[in-house]
Amino acid sequence: MKLKEARVSNFLSIAKLAEKAKVSVATVRDVESGKHKPSLTTCGKLAAALGMAPQEIDECRETMERSLGQ
Numbered sequence: 001m002k003l004k005e006a007r008v009s010n011f012l013s014i015a016k017l018a019e020k021a022k023v024s025v026a027t028v029r030d031v032e033s034g035k036h037k038p039s040l041t042t043c044g045k046l047a048a049a050l051g052m053a054p055q056e057i058d059e060c061r062e063t064m065e066r067s068l069g070q
Contacts (some may be wrong), residue, residue, distance in 0.1 A: 001050075001056060001057060001058060002057075002058050002059070003028075003031055003032050003046065003058070003059050003060075004032045004049060004056050004058060006011065006050050006052065006056075007028075007032075008041070010050055010051070012050075014028045014029055014032070017049055018048070020028035020049035021045040021046050021048070021049035022045060023041075023042055023045055023046070027042060028046070029044075031059055034059075035061065037062065037063055037066075038059055038060060038063055039063070040054075040063060040067060042046070043057065043059075043063055043064070045062060046060065
């Protein structure tokens with residue numbers, strides 16, 4: 001599931017997700033738009049704020065695969 005889909009399905013604005021995840025609004029916006037790939041730390045924070053596992057979020061799964069060299 002894309003980050004934006006997960007956020008919207010949890011009825012969260014970008015600002016509310018950023019607040020819950022303790023990341024900046026710009027970080028959430030940039031990950032959702034594809035401007036930046038999230039770090040593993042950011043993936044963990046976003047997933048926890050959404051009540052999901054990081055690998056359930058497409059952008060985070062890509063980051064995890066990249067870090068494992070797959």
